[in-house]
Amino acid sequence: xxxxxxxxTRKIIWPVYFDRRFSRREGRRVPYKDGLSRVTLDEVxxxxxxxxxxxxxxxEATHPMVWWERTGRILVxxxxxxxxLIRVICQNLPREGRxxxxxxxxxxxx
Numbered sequence: 001x002x003x004x005x006x007x008x009t010r011k012i013i014w015p016v017y018f019d020r021r022f023s024r025r026e027g028r029r030v031p032y033k034d035g036l037s038r039v040t041l042d043e044v045x046x047x048x049x050x051x052x053x054x055x056x057x058x059x060e061a062t063h064p065m066v067w068w069e070r071t072g073r074i075l076v077x078x079x080x081x082x083x084x085l086i087r088v089i090c091q092n093l094p095r096e097g098r099x100x101x102x103x104x105x106x107x108x109x110x
Contacts, residue, residue, distance in 0.1 A: 010056075010075040011082050013048070014063045015039045018090055027065045029083075030090045039093065041072035047092035048074060053085075 016027040020035030028035060036043075041059065048055050059072040078085045 009077070009079050011078050011085055012073055013044060013055075013076055013086065013089060014061075014073045015041050015044050015071050016063050016066060017086055018044065018093060022065070027063060029086050034090055036093060036095065041074070043093055044074060044089060046094065047089045048076060050092040051088050053078065053088075 017029040018035050018039045020032050022028040053076050055074045055076040061073040063071050
């Protein structure tokens, strides 16, 4: 039996939320310009750590839109709105030296 503290709310965060390869309909939750290509669970975990968030990791989870791929997820203890939490994690994703797909499929470095 899991005992949940009343003041702690867990928010589920999937790597697909930040992956610009996916459309909004497919699960991306950030603007295209703010997303990165092929975001991994480890990158999302690192961003959450940099933001000072407490979280649990579920590496075996599969997002419903990419059910064939074990993307994993993190469950973040956060009392604010989920959109705010997603924005905080997105701002802390590693961007330096990453290739991203620009408009028209051209590669550019951030």
